[in-house]
Amino acid sequence: MILVVGGAGYIGSHVVKELVQTEQVIVYDNLSTGHREAVDERAIFVQGDIKDEVKLTQLFTLFSITAVVHFAAANSVEESVRNPWHYYENNVGATLNLLKVMRAHKVNKFIFSSTAATYQPIEQGLLNENSATCPANPYGRSKRMVEQILEDYTAAYDFQCTVLRYFNVAGADAFTQIGESHLPETHLIPLVLKNLNGETESIKIYGDDYDTVDGTCIRDFVHVEDLATAHILALEALTIEQTPFTIYNVGNEHGYSVKEIIKTCEQVTNKKATIENAKRRSGDPARLVASSKKIRQALGWEAEKDLQTMVEHAWNWHQLQKY
Numbered sequence: 251m252i253l254v255v256g257g258a259g260y261i262g263s264h265v266v267k268e269l270v271q272t273e274q275v276i277v278y279d280n281l282s283t284g285h286r287e288a289v290d291e292r293a294i295f296v297q298g299d300i301k302d303e304v305k306l307t308q309l310f311t312l313f314s315i316t317a318v319v320h321f322a323a324a325n326s327v328e329e330s331v332r333n334p335w336h337y338y339e340n341n342v343g344a345t346l347n348l349l350k351v352m353r354a355h356k357v358n359k360f361i362f363s364s365t366a367a368t369y370q371p372i373e374q375g376l377l378n379e380n381s382a383t384c385p386a387n388p389y390g391r392s393k394r395m396v397e398q399i400l401e402d403y404t405a406a407y408d409f410q411c412t413v414l415r416y417f418n419v420a421g422a423d424a425f426t427q428i429g430e431s432h433l434p435e436t437h438l439i440p441l442v443l444k445n446l447n448g449e450t451e452s453i454k455i456y457g458d459d460y461d462t463v464d465g466t467c468i469r470d471f472v473h474v475e476d477l478a479t480a481h482i483l484a485l486e487a488l489t490i491e492q493t494p495f496t497i498y499n500v501g502n503e504h505g506y507s508v509k510e511i512i513k514t515c516e517q518v519t520n521k522k523a524t525i526e527n528a529k530r531r532s533g534d535p536a537r538l539v540a541s542s543k544k545i546r547q548a549l550g551w552e553a554e555k556d557l558q559t560m561v562e563h564a565w566n567w568h569q570l571q572k573y
C-alpha cells in the first residue's frame with residue numbers, strides 16, 4: 251500500500267488519480283490547503299496532520315504501508331518570507347516527525363517533493379542536479395534542509411529516497427475532474443486566468459527590471475499530469491531496485507518570462523489582461539530553467555505537454571472549478 255501524504259492537494263491529487271490505477275492508496279492530509287473532493291474515490295482518505303505522531307503511528311499500525319510519497323508542505327515563496335517559522339515547522343519539523351514514524355515501522359521507501367527554488371539561479375543555460383544550490387527564500391531553504399536530512403538518512407539507515415525537484419507546475423487533468431485550487435491563490439497562471447475571466451481588476455507583474463529578455467522573471471513550467479507520471483516512474487524504480495539517494499529535476503527545459511506567460515494565457519482565452527506593474531516580490535529568483543536530462547535517461551520520463559496545453563487545461567478547469 252502506498253501512503254500519499256498531502257494527496258488532497260493540487261499535485262498530490264493528480265498523482266493519486268494515476269496511482270490508483272495499479273496500487274492501493276491511502277491519502278493522509280490535514281486539508282489545510284487541500285480538498286477532500288480532489289481525492290479519487292478509489293483511495294482511502296484519512297484526515298490528519300503529519301505533526302500528529304499518535305495519529306501517524308495508528309495509520310502505520312493499521313495499514314501495511316510499503317512506500318510514502320510526501321507532498322505535504324506550505325509552498326508560497328512570498329508567504330515564506332513573511333512567516334518563515336511556519337515553513338520550518340511544517341516543512342522541516344513535520345517531515346522529521348513523519349520520518350521518525352516511518353523508521354519505527356520499518357518503511358524505507360520515500361519520494362519527496364522538492365523544488366527548483368533550492369537552486370542558485372543562473373543567468374543562462376539549464377540547471378542540472380549538480381548545479382549549485384542556494385535558495386533565495388525560506389521556502390526553498392526548508393526544502394533544501396529536508397533534502398540534506400534525507401541524504402543523511404539514506405547514508406546511515408536502511409532507507410531509499412528519490413527527490414523530485416519540480417519546476418513550476420501548471421495545468422489540470424485532461425478530463426477536467428481535478429485541478430489547481432489554492433486559497434488564497436498566489437501562482438501566476440491561475441491569477442492571470444482569474445483576471446481574464448473578469449474576477450479581478452488587474453494582474454500584477456512583480457518586477458520588470460530583472461536582467462532578463464524583457465525584464466520580467468523567467469520560469470520553466472511542467473504539466474501536472476507529466477509530473478504525475480514522473481512520480482509513478484520514480485516509485486516503480488524505487489520498488490524494483492535498491493536505489494540510493496537520487497535527485498531528479500522535473501521541468502520542460504524551456505524558460506518563459508512572466509510577460510510571455512500572460513501573452514500565452516491571452517492567446518488561449520482570446521481575451522486581454524489588465525496588467526499592473528508592481529515592485530519586485532521579495533524572495534523571487536530571476537530565472538529558473540531545468541535540465542531534465544537525468545530523469546529522461548534514468549527513468550525514460552518525457553515532458554509531453556507544452557505551455558499552451560497547460561494553459562488550455564488550466565482554463566478548462568478554471569471555468570468549471572468544482573472546488
Ligand SMILES: NC(=O)c1ccc[n+]([C@@H]2O[C@H](COP(=O)([O-])OP(=O)(O)OC[C@H]3O[C@@H](n4cnc5c(N)ncnc54)[C@H](O)[C@@H]3O)[C@@H](O)[C@H]2O)c1
Nearest residue numbers: 256258259260261280281282283284299300322323325419
Ligand atoms: N505548485 C508548484 O508549482 C510546486 C513547485 C515545486 C514544488 N512543489 C511542492 O509540491 C508539493 C505539493 O504542492 P501543491 O502545489 O500540490 O500544494 P497544495 O497546497 O495544493 O498541497 C499540499 C497538501 O498538503 C496538505 N498539508 C500541508 N501541510 C500538512 C500537514 N502538516 N499535514 C498533513 N497535510 C498537510 C495540504 O492540505 C494540501 O492538501 C509541496 O511540497 C510543494 O512544496 C510545488
Ligand SMILES: O=c1ccn([C@@H]2O[C@H](COP(=O)(O)OP(=O)(O)O[C@H]3O[C@H](CO)[C@H](O)[C@H](O)[C@H]3O)[C@@H](O)[C@H]2O)c(=O)[nH]1
Nearest residue numbers: 325327365366367417418436437438441454455456467531
Ligand atoms: O500575480 C503574480 C504572481 C506571480 N508573478 C510572478 O510569476 C513568477 C512565478 O510565480 P509563482 O508564484 O507562480 O511561482 P514561484 O516561481 O514563486 O513558485 C512556484 O514554483 C517554485 C519552483 O520554481 C516553487 O516550488 C513553488 O512551490 C511554487 O509556488 C514569479 O516571478 C512571480 O513574481 C507575478 O508577476 N504576478
